Amino acid sequence: MSTSSQIVILVLLALLAANLPFANQRILVVGPHREAKPLVWRLAELVLLYFVVGGVGLALENHGGQIAPQGWEFYAVTGTMFVTLAFPGFVYRYLMHRPH
Template identity: 40%
Template sequence: MTASMYALLALTVFFANFPFLSQRALGVFALKNGKRFPHHLGEWLLGLLLAGALARLLEARAGAVHQQDWEFYAVVLCLYAVFAFPAFVWRYFWHGRNKD
């Protein structure tokens, strides 16, 4: 693996976990009633799209972009969900009991 692949992997793990670690919209904007699950899910999907776009860009720079079928995208979605599991558990199972 090259350095750009390691950086992409680290950035993807960050994108998957960040929505659950921050109570601000996109990490910047304060919300009046705090973030609810739909906000977290939307940011999580936005991170997935950003990571996918960056991966496609890196692949295009390295050579031809390979065509993928639906199986590839199903596996990517499941792997992204696994990456987000630690922060999801922290937000909804541990941290949720001791809200400020």
């Protein structure tokens, strides 16, 4: 698998993982179904999924060669990007007014 295809897969995985907390009412996708999952749970899932996607990215980087050292700037940018990718799910869950 080429490096560019690994990057595309990682970005698509991040897009899916960032929107997953807003797409369902279950805790961590497999937990009990709730009537309305609080925003705190959704944000906790978002942070957990950020680290899961980061682990996948680290594994892909390790598979491709030596892992480059990262400073705090890297984590600030990737965290901001992950929250930005979660925006469509947030809008769908909280800002779209649907008739009941």
